[in-house]
Amino acid sequence: MESEEMKKPVFDQEAGSLLVKELRANFAAGKTRSYDWRVAQLKGMIKMMEDHEPEILTALRDDLSKPELESSIYEIALLKNSCVLALKELKQWMMPEKAKTSLTTFPSSAETVSEPLGVVLIISAWNFPFLLSLDPVVGAIAAGNAIVLKPSEIAPATSSLLVRLVGQYLDSSCIRVVEGAVPETSALLDQKWDKILYTGNGRIGRIVMAAAAKHLTPVVLELGGKCPVIVDSGINLRVTARRIIMGKWGCNNGQACISPDYIITTKDYTPKLVDALKHELEQFYGKNPLESKDLSRIVNSNHFARLSKLLDDDKVSGKIVHGGARDKTNLKIAPTILLDVPRDSLIMNEEIFGPLLPIITVDKVEDSFNVINSSGTKPLAAYLFSNNKKLKEQFVVTVSAGGLVVNDTAVHLAVHSLPFGGVGESGMGAYHGKFSFDTFSHKKAVLYRSFAGDAPLRYPPYTSKKIRLMKAFLGGSIVGIIRALLG
DSSP states (O other), X not given: OOOHHHHSOOOOHHHHHHHHHHHHHHHHTTTTTSHHHHHHHHHHHHHHHHHHHHHHHHHHHHHHOOOHHIIIXXXXXXXXXXXXXXXXXXXXXXXXXXXXXXXXXXXXXXXXXXEEOSEEEEEOOSXXXXXXXXXXXXXXXXXXXXXXXXXOTXXXXXXXXXXXXXXXXXXXXXXXXXXXXXXXXXXXXXXXXXXXXXXXXXXXXXXXXXXXXXXXXXXXXXXXXXXXXXXXXXXXXXXXXXXXXXXXXXXXXXXXTTSOOEEEEETTTHHHHHHHHHHHHHHHHOSOGGGOTTSOOOSSHHHHHHHHHHHHOTTTGGGEEEOOOEETTTTEEOOEEEESOOTTSGGGSSOOOSSEEEEEEESSTTHHHHHHHTTSSOOSEEEEEOOOHHHHHHHHHHOOOSEEEESSSSGGGGOTTSOEEOOGGGEEOEESTHHHHHHTEEEEEEEEEOSSOOOGGGSSSOOHHHHXXXXXXXXXXXXXXXXXXXX
C-alpha cells in the first residue's frame, strides 16, 4: 500500500507556476481590491482565532512546548490586535493622500494613491509559527494583495493547522498556504512575485534575495542578530532582572529574534546583576527549571545539538555561573548565565537563539557602545537599562539597530505605531500597523492638471528668455520669476 507521503501531490516548479497564474488571474479580476473583500478576510481571521484557540494552543505546545500564556498572548492576542487595528484604520489607510504642487505645474492638484502590489509570497519562521505566519498576511490583505503563505516545516503541527484553517476561513481563490521544506520553498522562489517577505536567518535570507533578484522582486527580510543589553548602575535591579528574564527566557526560551543575546555591564556591577538574575530565575522557574511548565523546549534535536556545541566550547564551558543543565530526551536546556566569555568564542560570533546568556564586562558603561559597534553587524534590537539621561541620549545616537528599547526588552514588538524591522544584516524593510499596509502597497503618484494656464514657455522655439523663466519657475521663487521677466 502506498504511504501517506506517496499519496501527497508533489509541489514542484510546475505546480508553483500554476498556482501563481491562478492567483494573478483572480487579482487581475479585481477581487482583492475592494474594501469589503479586505474587511471580510480580516474578520474571517479573527473568527478563526476565536473558534479554534484551543487547537492553536495545542499545535504550539506540540511544536515547541509553549506555555499557554506565551501562546495566548504573544501569538494569538498580538495577531488579533493587528486585525482589529487594520479593521479600524483601513478606510483611512486606503484614502489617497493629498500632496502639494508647485508653480511649475500651476494650476494642478496631486495625491499619492496606495495600490496593491499584486501577488506576494510570505515565508515564515518556526519560533512564533502562528504569529509570524499570519501577522504579515494581515498587512498584505489590508493592502489588497493575493497571497501565498509558506509556513515553516520545523513547526509541523502549526503548519498543518494553518493549511486547514486558512482554507476554511479565508478566500482560497486569493489566499493560499503551501506546506513543505526545501524543495517546495525552492519551487516557490523560482516564481515571479510582486514582493517577498521572509522571516528567518541570514543564510536563507541571502538565498531568498538572490532568487528575488532574478525577477527584480523587492524583498522584506526579517532576520536576527546578536541583540545586546547594556546594564548601567543606579537602577531598579529587581525590575531590570525580571524584564531581562522575560525578554530572554519568557520569549520561547530565548528562541526569538529579539531576545537579549548578551549583556554588557561594568565589572563592579556584575556581581549584583548576576545575583539578581539568579534569584528571579529561581522565583520564576523553580530550583529545577528543566521540570518547569513555563519554559519552552528547544525546537528539535539539531538546534539542541547546536546549543550544546556552544556550551561545550573549551573557551566557554568553564564560564557558566548559573544553569547549564540539559535534558536531551525532552530537548530541554535550563536558563544559563555565562560570565566573561571570550569575544572570539563561538557563542559570541553567532546568534545564540536559545536559553544561553553571556555577560561581558567593561570598565565603564560608555565602553558598551564600542563593544556593540565593533561587532561589525547591526542587531535587530538593542536594550539599555539606565536612569542616566545623557547615557540614554548617547545610546539612541550611537547604536544602530532595527529598534531600541530603554528600560525593558522586547516590548516594542507590541507597539503598532512603531515599525518593526532590521537594518544591515538584521534585515531590511519593516511592518506592523500601517507599516504593514505600506510594505505591501505601491505608493502611486498622481498629478491632475487643467487645460487652463498652458504657458508657451515649455514649447519650442527655445529662447534665452524662456530659459531664464523656466529656471525661475523651477526654483519656485516669485522674486526670481519677476527678475526673469524684467530681464
